[in-house]
Amino acid sequence: MMIGVLLFVLALAPLVALLGCLFLRRPRLCEALNLIASAVSFACALPVPFLVDGRQMLFWSDYVIIDRAGAWVVLCTSIVYFLASIYAVGYMRMLNEDERLNRFYALFAGFGLTTLIAPLMNSIGIYWIAIELTTLVSTFLVAFEQVAESIEAAWKYIMVVSAGISLALLGTILFYWTGTFVLGPTYQMTWAVLGAAAPKMNPVLLILAFLLVLVGYGTKVGLAPMHSWLPDAHSESPAPVSAMLSGALLNTAMIGVVRFLGITRAARVGELPQLVLVVFGAMSLLIGALFIVRQQGIKRLMAYSSIEHMGVVALGFGFGGALGVAGALYHMLNHSLNKSLMFFGAGNMMRAYGTKEILEITGVSRFFPTQGALWLAGAIAITGAPPFGLFMSEFTIMRAGLKPSFSWAVYAMAALLIVIFVGFMNHFRSMYYGEAAPDAAPSGKVSAWCALPMWLSLVPLLVLGLWWPAGIWTYLTSIAQSLSPGMP
Amino acid sequence: MLIQHLSPLASSLFSLLAIVSLLLSFVMLGSRWLKNYLYAFAAESWAIAALSAAVGYYGNYPELYLIAVLTLLFRGLLLPYLIWRIIRRLEVDREIREILQPSSALVIGALFVMFALAVSYRLAAEYNLELTVAVLALTVMLSMKLIGFLMLAVRHEAISQVLGLLVLENGIFLGSQILxxxxPLLIELVILFDLLIIVVCFGVxxxxxxxxxxxxxxxxxxxxxx
Known part of the structure; x- marks a missing residue:
């Protein structure tokens, strides 16, 4: 019952903020409304994982499901939403767009709302619609700066993702059709019903349906080669939106892939679905590595790093087993924290230097000692170096893959991660200790609103890297069991 | 299951409507005038609405009548009207530089249909449905999907791309009506409204x-x- 109330408030807060921003047009008020809403959502999402026991619970005539996996993703999302809302206060003031600010915050709260509720949808059809809504809302956030580049990014984003996600709808229909031969022409298309019927479903159709769903939601997750929208959308949107896209949206779509994978595994159709996921993951790492090394735009660098990390998460779920799934879920949390930090830092530097080009940003350590140190620590963390959380999760995922069928992927992953480390650090070296450093400090100032969320994301990241609490470990491994019923 | 015991008349009616929709997507593929795309899309939506009503009548699904009416209103009238309003604001009324000639596009579309038929036949064989309308429904669904993607790939006017996306959706909707x-009614209703929001977003x-x-x-x- 407690959980029901929490989930209700969790969704209600951004909804109230959305409506409030639409009607009360005062910019400072909208700012506060969104900030409070995100704080409330975060406060509600935080206790949920502790309250959910092994079973799944249903609310509101079974339309809402909360299980451990869903609670985890919602927690990741709400953290990013909260951090991005704090950051947005400072960042959006720098843009001087006060007359359109209420629209920004209305859309931002709407984006928070849709990403928070999508993992909670119990029907696979409604889940599809929730994911589609996240696209529609965020398109206008991507286009918010209303310059040619951001409109182009928004157009590519909505086009590629809508086309991709229509494949997921086709897959969903095929799942349902396969189910009708077991359950009769009309049944509730929920995760649990399909999972229970899966062992009796036709394996050929099931695999086809899964592949369509994987490609469809994989487009949204940003798995290569369906990633083409991601660098554009992430680099052209305002920095808080980039953080939300990367840290919240990608996980929200990933959980759908994972749940469908769970259904497919319940049907025992062999290793093909997992293999395809692993191949997509490895390809994302490859694309990420290639483009990171030669990248020129600072936010595009972060965007390709998101592709890389979603590849790592896909590898974790593809490897499967307790280690793989727990590692992948832990990686989701770490990546959400870390990528928010990176986009916040990139946004600050972009504003301070007035450019998006890596080559034109020099002498960061001299002009922004604290800021720069934070961002550099984040960069070390994002490349998977110890002592930060991502090292732990990537290492766990690698251990999960060390079985004969997937060991090639582990070796590829290790090699590509080293390439990415070198490439990433090289960009940061040139930004921090580049030769052609200007004499005068850049004019831009970084407000406390922009610095606070960086601390708030770095500190837990360090803690999670030094200490993986046993409670979280058992929590995540129990998700691994519930996602693959009847598997060792 | 409805498709396993259909009367010959119903079966041929479903087939007729499905094939009409497929032909109309070829009309879209073979034309270069934006207005023609729009008319073909509207006609395709009417065919699908008629199909919903026919399935509702022969399969005893009264709620499909509601879907048929809404499809007619939304997909058949409101969406074409909204897109017509967008086209009217533009200065272009045709594709100017073609990436692929319409004639070549038609040939590729025909190849796609063959591929879709082969896949559908294989899928239907899993349930021994080779001789039913299920094969045709799957073929039309998959080939409209492929044709929609082809339109997205070779057309570059913004409106053609939006219509390509709507063809993708139409294909899925058509297939789902037969298969x-x-x-659940709710899903279909929400998808219809979702489409409306998509088109408004594209307008903006x-x-x-x-x-x-x-x-x-x-x-x-x-x-x-x-």
Whole structure:
């Protein structure tokens, strides 16, 4: 019952903020409304994982499901939403767009709302619609700066993702059709019903349906080669939106892939679905590595790093087993924290230097000692170096893959991660200790609103890297069991 | 299951409507005038609405009548009207630079249909449905999907791309009416409204393209690379 109330408030807060921003047009008020809403959502999402026991619970005539996996993703999302809302206060003031600010915050709260509720949808059809809504809302956030580049990014984003996600709808229909031969022409298309019927479903159709769903939601997750929208959308949107896209949206779509994978595994159709996921993951790492090394735009660098990390998460779920799934879920949390930090830092530097080009940003350590140190620590963390959380999760995922069928992927992953480390650090070296450093400090100032969320994301990241609490470990491994019923 | 014991009349009616829709997507593929796309899309939506009603009548799914009426109103009238309003604001009324000649596009579309038929036959064989309308429904669904993607790939006017996306959706909707007529009503309703929101969003984006980029040809969108 407690959980029901929490989930209700969790969704209600951004909804109230959305409506409030639409009607009360005062910019400072909208700012506060969104900030409070995100704080409330975060406060509600935080206790949920502790309250959910092994079973799944249903609310509101079974339309809402909360299980451990869903609670985890919602927690990741709400953290990013909260951090991005704090950051947005400072960042959006720098843009001087006060007359359109209420629209920004209305859309931002709407984006928070849709990403928070999508993992909670119990029907696979409604889940599809929730994911589609996240696209529609965020398109206008991507286009918010209303310059040619951001409109182009928004157009590519909505086009590629809508086309991709229509494949997921086709897959969903095929799942349902396969189910009708077991359950009769009309049944509730929920995760649990399909999972229970899966062992009796036709394996050929099931695999086809899964592949369509994987490609469809994989487009949204940003798995290569369906990633083409991601660098554009992430680099052209305002920095808080980039953080939300990367840290919240990608996980929200990933959980759908994972749940469908769970259904497919319940049907025992062999290793093909997992293999395809692993191949997509490895390809994302490859694309990420290639483009990171030669990248020129600072936010595009972060965007390709998101592709890389979603590849790592896909590898974790593809490897499967307790280690793989727990590692992948832990990686989701770490990546959400870390990528928010990176986009916040990139946004600050972009504003301070007035450019998006890596080559034109020099002498960061001299002009922004604290800021720069934070961002550099984040960069070390994002490349998977110890002592930060991502090292732990990537290492766990690698251990999960060390079985004969997937060991090639582990070796590829290790090699590509080293390439990415070198490439990433090289960009940061040139930004921090580049030769052609200007004499005068850049004019831009970084407000406390922009610095606070960086601390708030770095500190837990360090803690999670030094200490993986046993409670979280058992929590995540129990998700691994519930996602693959009847598997060792 | 409805498709396993259908009367010959119902079966041929379903087939007729499905094939009409497929032909109309070929009309879209073979034309270069934006208005023609729009008319073909509207006609396709009417065919699908008629199909919903027919499935509702022969399969005893009264709620499909509601879907048929809504499909007619939304997909058949409201969406074409909204797109017509967008087209009226543009200065272009046809594809100017073709990436692929309409005639070549038609040939590729025909190849897609063959591929879709082969896949559908294989799928239907899993349930011994080779001789039923299920094969045709799957074929039309998959080939409209492929044709929609082809339109997205070779057309560059913003409106053609939006219509390509709507063809993708139409294909899925058509297939689902025959294959899974018992699908929960709520889902179908929400998908219809979802489409409406998509088209409104595209309308706004097209006007952004016009004011901030100065062209609605997506060939002009090449600032972001690498």
């Amino acid at each position: 899974v007529p018992g699908m 984006l097209v006007s952004y393209l016009l004011t901030h980029v100065g062209t609605t040809s997506t060939l002009g969108l090449k600032r972001l690379v690498g």
